[in-house]
Amino acid sequence: MQKMLSLISRVLQGSAHKPAVRVMVASRNYADFASEATFDIKKCDVHRLDEAPPTTSVLTREQGLQYYRTMQTIRRMELKSDQLYKQKIIRGFCHLYDGQEACCVGLEASINLSDHLITAYRAHGYTYTRGVSVKEILAELTGRRGGCAKGKGGSMHMYAKNFYGGNGIVGAQGQIFETYNMAALWKLPCIFICENNRYGMGTSVERAAASTDYYKRGDYIPGLRVDGMDVLCVREATKFAADHCRSGKGPILMELQTYRYHGHSMSDPGVSYRTREEIQEVRSKSDPITLLKDRMLNNNLSNVEELKEIDVEVRKEIEEAAQFATTDPEPPLEELGYHIYHNEAPFDVRGANPWIKYKSVS
Template structure:
């Protein structure tokens, strides 16, 4: 039998329920057409086709009769009941899924909202963790998809600029890890801060810089994120403290930012990011000790992409369960390839910190498609087949796209339009990165000291060494 059992929740009397509930159909992909032909006569008579009805999907069909969609949207209790019912039947009938075997199915609660189930969070010294049932609106889904796809295309463009020898110095790409940054940023509130290592292009974009500013920074242009002075590893934004070139150097800095928040009595957190390689740095343990001692609102987030430069995690770490590293700092593991799971993880973690419970250690399981940097082909310590397998089964963008399209939140055509606009934006940014004015040598002496007069050559009062005090002053004068 191609179709899985069709479970029909019959229409309850109005005395029992305010409105008829639903018909839940669990069906296989290749029997949709046949089933629709079978059901069409009865469906035509019993269903009211309106904006509250949900289209027949590849894996899940919620058909709301009459005004049921409106009532369910108004009642969180009904939503909760339907979600529990859906989860119960997904455990009984192991229907096919689009991308991940753990994300059992998605349910449409309305034409503009969907609910998905995440992989279980692995907990360390915690009695409870983030919610596995994750809600997302169409507006948010489109924003997350746009941000992840923009970062992916921006990083591809950055790699091409490097190959053209337009990028000086180092260049570390974020391709494959987009769900981590986008999910965390989605959970952040005004005043929250983030600090990371040298794989920072995506965070710079999410913190307010345009794609053009990021790419122009890579090519040393005056219109770059920091006027072409920082390059790939040193970019910044509002409440984004970089971009740090030394492995693990950001760990104590993030702890200090969290200390400032607590000192100022701010209800904010600092997300301190690092890779699996940096978890073996001594300053992490010093920072965690101080953070727990003073109950600082800091989230230590390990983006575990499996490799520290060319060394696998298993070869460098006695324990690769990084979320369990602290005996006195609780932690948990989250699927870093699921943007919604990451968002829920950080939302829950923020509540923990804001309750005065101190720091958390979070491990996000992710993957980088490229090498450690552009100088590393990334194939001497792993196989091409491994990379392709991750692209095929765990890619954060493809997986998210499959889920939101299957749930009926967006259409393929809508996403094609998004992709088209992203291509235009990135292509225009690449052109700017080639043609904008390069940062002149005068910029090197700006921003050395804060709020000081121009510096003179020693023992003189005429020869100005520092012609411009700030980069803004120099930019205004030199960009004309």
């Protein structure tokens, strides 16, 4: 926040030996900030489209602050998840999203919460943008009752209204082409997203695919290839894609070119198939948070002090959420069979052997 220091001098009346005291009073002044700025963004590659998303984007100060806070929250949440996993407080599968924050934030900025969103297993960022709190996400990762799936889903099974987060089979070859075909035949209002972070587990896309033009893989479905490290580019492309679907033109495919900083999962150190220098180069040249921060600072949408305050607030939120996620109780054993079906009458569920039974309650 723009800080202007105004000096107020006042003489304290009293005994003669008491000196005058000068008090420095800090006041915040937002008037000097620009309300919005226009930015050039990378042109999207297109497939079977007569037009493309715009190459300029208007960012208001409020939007910039919101995007910055959201991306920083996701980044810090993932770093905390990494820490908790290494402390063996989070167990099982865990796939972190740091580096790809511009994808979920830019996409969410251009659709509605009433739209249905289905993700792959790297789902923490989308869980947060869908409205689930950091506290509920971390508690789900640690298997606690306060988690968004009552502590029974973990990293790969997070849910919220109109959100289905975490699927182990991601774009399997046969199924995805069958889905493309049906969506094209029936003109379904569906946006297919490929977050191309350059590696399928530990194999680079160049070694895995003869054609790396994933935005063309829908064949008769139009496609876009987007700079997935730029939240504004993702936002404009998603607006374009959503308008395409809502106008009755059928499905569209978006390839978001992005990068993950961590390994594929927590069992993958992430440096056996790529160099540390490659990761550092992406961090220094293409980091989505740094790109947005520089744009805001260089165009007078914010200043260093204001963004630092956001950083401090985010860190505090993450620490408080982690405290909750490590102290909230685990779900009791008798609730193991709960929530198998929605709005069903309670019924018995067999346990590990015929003599153990649980009750399923919706």
